Amino acid sequence: MSDARTVGAGPALYEYILANSTPADPIYEAIRADTLAETGGAAGMQIGPDQFMFMRILTQLVGAKVAVEVGTFTGSSAAAIAGGLAPGGRLICLDVSEEWTTIARTHWAAAGLDDRIDLRIGPALDSIEALPDDPIDLVFIDADKPAYSAYYEALVPRLRSGGVLLADNTLWSGRVADPADTTESTEAIRAYNSRAANDPRVESVVVPIGDGITISRKR
DSSP states (O other), X not given: OOSOOSTTOOHHHHHHHHHTSOOOOHHHHHHHHHHHHHHGGGGGGSOOHHHHHHHHHHHHHHTOSEEEEEOOTTSHHHHHHHTTOOTTOEEEEXXXXXXXXXXXXXXXXXXXXXXXXEEEESOHHHHHHTSOSSOEEEEEXXXXXXXXXXXXXXXXGGEEEEEEEEEEOSSGGGGGGOTTOXXXXXXXXXXXXXXXXXXXXXXXXXXXXXXXXXXXXXX
């Protein structure tokens, strides 16, 4: 893979990053191939292999047993999280697309991950409201950008103390730093990052991996 997926990293540096990181599981390349074949221009929404391993390791460090993903696409980020869950853990995936998540289901089953993933199709805020009251250890948000702040407010109260919320695409290819860009999604991501940075319930940092991930740890 020669395309640089990490903001600010050109192809040579990105290849160095990959060469000096633990390779992503085989499921990553399998999902990537089907995603390219089946989703056309939408394939760029898939996370890169460096982000796959970053999320896998972070899930393990948190000791996550209950995780929630908002926006599953074709399932690579869910595979990263599910593979890092503590024994007996479960990941609840929320998405609206039966078509794209069919690719995910196929690969989760092939990798032996389907027994720990609960996929729920429908509007995410409705699905969040219907979640059990169990404290959540890890959240990953990678869905419609204008709703990011709504997802954040719905999920932060459900996080346990020390739990972590990740939001993807929060550097938005650098557009968040361009004051001339006032498009809806850019403004929504700016608002999200500001909300997380100024929320006394959490401590947050924006990490320039992939298209940017904002990490918020509940106090």
